[in-house]
Amino acid sequence: MQAQIRLTIDGQTRAVEVDTRATLLDVLREQLDVPTPKKGCDHGQCGSCTVLLDGRRATICLALAVAHDGATIITADGLADGDALHPIQQAFLDHDGFQCGYCTPGQICSAIGMLDEVKAGAPSHVTTGPTAEIELSDAEIQERMSGNLCRCGAYPNIVAAIREVGR
Template structure:
């Protein structure tokens, strides 16, 4: 099938077998290796990308389902070689060790920031009538779909907390 995806702000024409996942289209057809294949079952979050502003597991969706969608990968977050505050905070707080999960963690945290900004509650939100507060429990719940085999969760949470507090200051 012929389709066009807008990936990191750039329209990209593809001719794919309709069974190709978005993950494989990004990695093998568009040469964007930042998005990782971890479990290939939607359980680890290594393949998290942002589609139309929402985070998804790219291994669980077919590329043809995203004709015309805006897809953002880890390669599309930095601007002109300048890291986002979240990416810089991951480095500062050692939010990674082997780095395999890091692209998915950062894409997930980027979309999570927008969810918080819009006031979406989570299972950790104490009061559903007020805007969710940025706590470690809230971050841990919202990031629970992204696993880190190296157990860098304290650094990941610290990086997210710092980046989002600076953004809101």
């Protein structure tokens, strides 16, 4: 069965006919030629497909496209303002927060989403004390980013990049 949906991807609204069983990741990559979110595990466990979906980080390999008709999606490609990189993107470059780069788009989107969660006072498993003043310690960052895996092991540099922007 097919359905017509509309998605706003990195500021551009697009209409697409999708199979009702298709994931948002497959629609973006295979039908709309948006290669930035990566297919890693296809089970929602690695975070390579993380984007900002209606302002919140989401692994889209498990999200049915038809369930997100009208959604706004920001990929790592949609974060820059012209030639000016988003602060997280710049910090990843400055701190060498990537090696092969495969997980980087998902790591960057997840980092932005988790920093928004911290600003909103959302606690994590390691949060102690009042949530209005969450200390962005390495343990806090590691816990909040634990859904994004890096096969190259660039974790110390990723944490340093997030810590810098989170100050």
